[in-house]
Amino acid sequence: MRLVLFVVWIAFYFISVLFLRRMWTGKYMRSPLARALFVNMVSESAGLHETTEWYRVCPELLGDSVRSAFIQSHLDSDTQAFLRHSEEKSSWLFTQLYHSFISTVFSTFLSRTSINGFLGRGSMFVFSVEQFRSLLQISSDWRRHRLLDLGAGDGGVTEVMSSHFQEVYTTEVSTPMKWQLQRKQFKVLGVDEWQSAGIRYDVISCLNLLDRCDQPLSLLQDIRRMLEPGTGRLLLATVVPFSPYVEVGGKWERPTEYLKIQGKTWEEQVTSLANEVFLEAGFAVEAVTRLPYLCEGDMYNDYYMLDDAVFVLRPLE
Numbered sequence: 001m002r003l004v005l006f007v008v009w010i011a012f013y014f015i016s017v018l019f020l021r022r023m024w025t026g027k028y029m030r031s032p033l034a035r036a037l038f039v040n041m042v043s044e045s046a047g048l049h050e051t052t053e054w055y056r057v058c059p060e061l062l063g064d065s066v067r068s069a070f071i072q073s074h075l076d077s078d079t080q081a082f083l084r085h086s087e088e089k090s091s092w093l094f095t096q097l098y099h100s101f102i103s104t105v106f107s108t109f110l111s112r113t114s115i116n117g118f119l120g121r122g123s124m125f126v127f128s129v130e131q132f133r134s135l136l137q138i139s140s141d142w143r144r145h146r147l148l149d150l151g152a153g154d155g156g157v158t159e160v161m162s163s164h165f166q167e168v169y170t171t172e173v174s175t176p177m178k179w180q181l182q183r184k185q186f187k188v189l190g191v192d193e194w195q196s197a198g199i200r201y202d203v204i205s206c207l208n209l210l211d212r213c214d215q216p217l218s219l220l221q222d223i224r225r226m227l228e229p230g231t232g233r234l235l236l237a238t239v240v241p242f243s244p245y246v247e248v249g250g251k252w253e254r255p256t257e258y259l260k261i262q263g264k265t266w267e268e269q270v271t272s273l274a275n276e277v278f279l280e281a282g283f284a285v286e287a288v289t290r291l292p293y294l295c296e297g298d299m300y301n302d303y304y305m306l307d308d309a310v311f312v313l314r315p316l317e
Contacts, residue, residue: 051075054292054305061267066274071134071289078128079294086296086303123156125294126207126237127310132160135287135312136203136233144202148194148226151209154180161205161235162186169194169201200228207237208293208308211244215257220281224315234283234313239293239306240269266290270309283313 055073062070133140145166149158152170154177162168170186171194172178181188189197204223210216223234242261245252262272274285293308 050305054307055290057290058267061265063271063275066271066285066288069285069287071287073131073134073289073291076128076130078130079125079292082125082294083303086294123154123296124208126157126308127160127291129160129163131289131291132235135235135289135310137287138164146199146201146203148189148199148201148204149186150194150204150206150223151212152181152186153177155184155186157205157207158186159184161203165202169199195222195226199226201226201232202228203233203235205235207235208239210236210238210259211242212246214246214255216244216255216259217257217277217281220278220283224282227315229315230317232315233286234315235310236313237291237293237308237310238273240266240309241307242269242273266307266309273309274311278311278313279316282316284316285311286314287312 055075057070057072059067059070127135133142136142142164143166144164146169147158147161147165147167148169148171149155149161150171152158152172155170158168158170158181168186169189170181171189171191172181173191178188204227206219206223210219213219220234226232227234241264242259244255244259246255259277261269261277263269270288274288278285288309288311291308291310293306295304
């Protein structure tokens, strides 16, 4: 009897998800032709407008010290390829149903990051190879010794940077994500080990971690100590508007070190980060740009996007 009830529950779950997906994507239109034409028109016009807005910045609204470091970015071929791949994966109906079911079942005792690591989904995209080189102002044949990617996730963004370094180190809290990193042959350090490993790094990347850690200012100071003197650089990305919170025992709480970021617009908050937070931590802005922080989607959305400010920071002597 229990087995029958379980099978009925699973069938009900999948039928419900299929119905919701049809309502969501179909815009309540009964005619397949009308629905297809409508979705096509909306996606083409909205898509072009969206991607233009992703990179829009008013440099005159940036502070003097930041304006001279600003680099204008654009939608490039690598970003388009990630979006196309996300759209394709979103259309794999049975795969998405399976992912949705597993997420529902295991979300009570596993984090979303760990579930994504098990399923091999939810990859992130912060910058392309060309955007990475443009920010660091390097050529394709530029090489250095060590890279450390903090909170590397599944290593997708790490791979973008890795060809320029002899050794690549990573940190990650989620065990399934650590397995993904080891599978890609990146060296995984403990989250409290990288500061005391006796290793200096040419580049440390801290991508979308500052607003999710409990002590962001201490993190910045630790990074500064672990960079190669004189030549080391911090590559930092953070979502703007800045909205910090930390997951503690399944609850979201304010961090113990709260960074007070001034302003409401992208330009105002970027200026505040540069002139107050980074300066206090001993860094100067060498380059900054605006990029979309993209994540693979699901059966309801082809992808998810947040606004990122991406900085190259130089330690002050």
